[in-house]
Amino acid sequence: MQKSSDLKIYFAPLQESTDYIYRSAHARLFGGVDKYFAPYIVRQNDGTIKKSHLRDIQTSNNLGYPLIPQILAGNTADFVFLTKVLQDNGYGEINWNLGCPYPMVTNKGFGAGLLPHPDTIKAILEESLPQIHAKVSVKLRSGLTSHDDIIKVAGVLKDFPLSEIILHPRFAKQLYKESPDLEIYRNTVEILGSDLIYNGDIETIEDYNRLKGLFGNTTTWMIGRGILKNPFFPSVLKNLPVQDKAQKAKILRDFHDEMILGYSKLLSGNSHLLMRMEKFWSYFSFAFPDQHKTFKRIKKAANIAKYEIAVNENFQRFRYDEEDERSQNP
Numbered sequence: 001m002q003k004s005s006d007l008k009i010y011f012a013p014l015q016e017s018t019d020y021i022y023r024s025a026h027a028r029l030f031g032g033v034d035k036y037f038a039p040y041i042v043r044q045n046d047g048t049i050k051k052s053h054l055r056d057i058q059t060s061n062n063l064g065y066p067l068i069p070q071i072l073a074g075n076t077a078d079f080v081f082l083t084k085v086l087q088d089n090g091y092g093e094i095n096w097n098l099g100c101p102y103p104m105v106t107n108k109g110f111g112a113g114l115l116p117h118p119d120t121i122k123a124i125l126e127e128s129l130p131q132i133h134a135k136v137s138v139k140l141r142s143g144l145t146s147h148d149d150i151i152k153v154a155g156v157l158k159d160f161p162l163s164e165i166i167l168h169p170r171f172a173k174q175l176y177k178e179s180p181d182l183e184i185y186r187n188t189v190e191i192l193g194s195d196l197i198y199n200g201d202i203e204t205i206e207d208y209n210r211l212k213g214l215f216g217n218t219t220t221w222m223i224g225r226g227i228l229k230n231p232f233f234p235s236v237l238k239n240l241p242v243q244d245k246a247q248k249a250k251i252l253r254d255f256h257d258e259m260i261l262g263y264s265k266l267l268s269g270n271s272h273l274l275m276r277m278e279k280f281w282s283y284f285s286f287a288f289p290d291q292h293k294t295f296k297r298i299k300k301a302a303n304i305a306k307y308e309i310a311v312n313e314n315f316q317r318f319r320y321d322e323e324d325e326r327s328q329n330p
């Protein structure tokens with residue numbers, strides 16, 4: 001029987017959601033995450049890296065929690081260039097993205113676009129690893145247009161000294177439709193061993209228990225949207241002490257306030273701020289009793305004053321509903 005202390009939770013990277021402001025606030029207020037992964041950085045056509053990407057991985061913006069930065073690279077030159085930038089910023093481990101499913105990325109031979117080409121993956125690793133000293137982990141999907149790619153790709157990866165391999169067992173063309181294919185995950189464990197890390201659609205304790213029942217030797221689970229929707233989720237899975245409802249409300253409120261303060265310093269103009277906060281609430285509203293109404297209030301807010309009213313109402317209802325629940329279950 002696995003002890004809960006053996007359980008490791010990794011926070012998956014999501015562009016435009018799990019940026020450094022989000023990650024830092026989450027680590028400080030909720031805990032329970034063993035490693036945070038930054039959304040990918042990429043080299044632009046002119047050879048440079050976007051300022052926003054560099055800001056996101058700058059170590060002074062990411063203090064006090066373990067962060068693994070991620071690269072999106074389709075050739076050796078980009079792989080080595082991006083890894084060296086991260087090494088120069090003090091990172092001893094980087095993650096290679098072989099999973100991004102969007103055609104704009106895959107058509108250029110990046111992300112999941114590399115999965116039908118195991119020989120290219122092999123060549124990039126053979127050429128790059130001797131030129132860098134950071135440890136390399138890989139996060140991948142099971143294929144580009146079908147699950148067929150993963151078997152050959154896993155056969156290549158197993159021969160390299162990779163620190164970790166994380167599999168989201170959907171192929172790219174599926175995007176987020178259908179369920180992750182557990183048979184494919186099982187077949188890949190047979191090639192890569194039980195160190196393989198599972199990712200995909202873990203949003204409830206029931207989801208986790210079902211997967212744990214199927215893959216008893218897997219100890220590390222990567223979760224993205226499940227944590228965005230319930231920031232307490234890692235602590236719940238780890239049986240860490242749970243706060244009462246009033247404390248929970250305060251932590252969620254502190255989290256929100258830290259986010260809006262961080263973004264108001266970063267973004268220019270209230271319309272950008274409101275758009276960013278709407279994105280935040282598209283997941284955060286799931287932590288509230290009536291997700292639909294909670295999010296609708298935020299979406300309707302046309303300016304900052306109305307936004308603040310909507311936020312206050314959401315938190316009031318959170319407390320009210322919780323009190324109501326308590327009086328019904330004394």
Ligand SMILES: Cc1cc2nc3c(=O)[nH]c(=O)nc-3n(C[C@H](O)[C@H](O)[C@H](O)COP(=O)(O)O)c2cc1C
Pocket residue numbers: 012013014015016038039040070097099100139168199200201202222223224225226
């Ligand atoms: C909007 C969005 C952005 C994402 N950005 C990245 C990224 O930058 N790098 C990456 O490896 N995966 C990215 N992902 C994939 C997630 O890390 C994760 O693999 C996926 O959401 C499945 O896990 P989940 O069901 O726990 O969310 C992104 C997913 C979404 C929905």
